Amino acid sequence: MTTTTHTLATDGAEITYDVHGSLPSADGQPPLMMVGQPMDASGFAALAAEFSDRTVVTYDPRGMGRSTRSDGQVSNEPEVQTGDVHAVIEALDAGPVDLFASSGGAVTALALVTAYPLDVRTLVAHEPPLVGALPDAEAAQRATTGFQQAYQDNGWGAGMAAFIAMTSWPGEFTDAYFAQPSPDPAQFGLPTEDDGSRDDPLLSDRSVAVTAYQLDGAALQGAPTRIVLAHGVESADVMTGRAAQAVAGLLGQESVEFPSHHGGFGAPDGQWPGQAPEFAVRLREVLSGA
Structure with missing residues (x-):
């Protein structure tokens, strides 16, 4: 072709x-x-x-x-x-x-x-x-804000680890989800060092308009x-x-x-x-x- x-x-x-x-x-x-x-x-x-x-x-x-x-x-x-x-x-x-x-x-x-x-x-x-279409929209938004904050606070590895944890959570976002410790980037083979960048289109607030x-x-x-x-x-x-x-x-x-x-x-x-x-x-x- x-x-x-x-x-x-x-x-x-x-x-x-x-x-x-x-x-x-x-x-x-x-x-x-x-x-x-x-x-x-x-x-x-x-x-x-x-x-x-x-x-x-x-x-x-x-x-x-x-x-x-x-x-x-x-x-x-x-x-x-x-x-x-x-x-x-x-x-x-x-x-x-x-x-x-x-x-x-x-x-x-x-x-x-x-x-x-x-x-x-x-x-x-x-x-x-x-996110707004979900029956647990408020909790899902809180979970979304969570991985974005992890990225802002600690960089790409931490943000991606939190994103993976959020997007692989089965069912509605309950208290059990929010009670979890922050995931370790190393367990996903992700970098633990912060390279200082904050422009990732998936993890930053650049795609908020998509989920909202x-x-x-x-x-x-x-x-x-x-x-x-x-x-x-x-x-x-x-x-x-x-x-x-x-x-x-x-x-x-x-x-x-x-x-x-x-x-x-x-x-x-x-x-x-x-x-x-x-x-x-x-x-x-x-x-x-x-």
């Missing part, structure tokens, strides 16, 4: 995106776009490779990977990123796309369907980390887009999987189950091993309406 890389000027950013395959698609299907956040296009390499029969589009969000920003901001508002994704879809000039979006990218995708309902034919929103995004349920339900919420079989009981199920409930549907975990579309031999081949089979089923 031939891959071409493009750069697109948007309001306050230069967005880099990749087109894997031809436009228009040789099989007549709409492009399949894959969106993450804070993950860039490289995180979809294994999954995109499983769709050699379709035109796949991946992109780097503004200020991440190869995409730059000149708006003077560092925060990651879904509404702003929505404008970038919309601009890429317009530049493709191929009509509505099918969209697989994961994590913060799924929040961007839900905001995209709200603002530009004609851009997307089918959206598969995989584990959007929408407020859904417009009426707009989503009224859109022509077919919206499917999805969670991993291994992450069904942790925060991101529970959020997918909660959002599905708000839209009057049930979240569908996918193989593996939050990053289950990754390569089996990757840093966080996923099940890309099995994940792709399930994604094909869902996109086809099965």
Whole structure:
């Protein structure tokens, strides 16, 4: 499959995106776009490779990977990123796309369907980390603030250890969760030294707008887009999987189950091993309406 890389000027950013395959698609299907956040296009390499029969589009969000920003901001508002994704879809000039979006990218995708309902034919929103949608939203927000504070106080290793502990906690955030001692970064193979940086897009307050995004349920339900919420079989009981199920409930549907975990579309031999081949089979089923 031939891959071409493009750069697109948007309001306050230069967005880099990749087109894997031809436009228009040789099989007549709409492009399949894959969106993450804070993950860039490289995180979809294994999954995109499983769709050699379709035109796949991946992109780097503004200020991440190869995409730059000149708006003077560092925060990651879904509404702003929505404008970038919309601009890429317009530049493709191929009509509505099918969209697989994961994590913060799924929040961007839900905001995209709200603002530009004609851009997307089918959206598969995989584990959007929408804290406010959870039944234990107040406690989940406290847990989120906890790993951000660990990062501010003690650096990346401590912050990532607290993030892992938070995102792997099964069920609602109870007193038992908050009574735990701070996790040791070394137990996760993370650095214990503080390098002084505080700009990580995952651990800092730069992505607060992502987890705090407020859904417009009426707009989503009224859109022509077919919206499917999805969670991993291994992450069904942790925060991101529970959020997918909660959002599905708000839209009057049930979240569908996918193989593996939050990053289950990754390569089996990757840093966080996923099940890309099995994940792709399930994604094909869902996109086809099965």
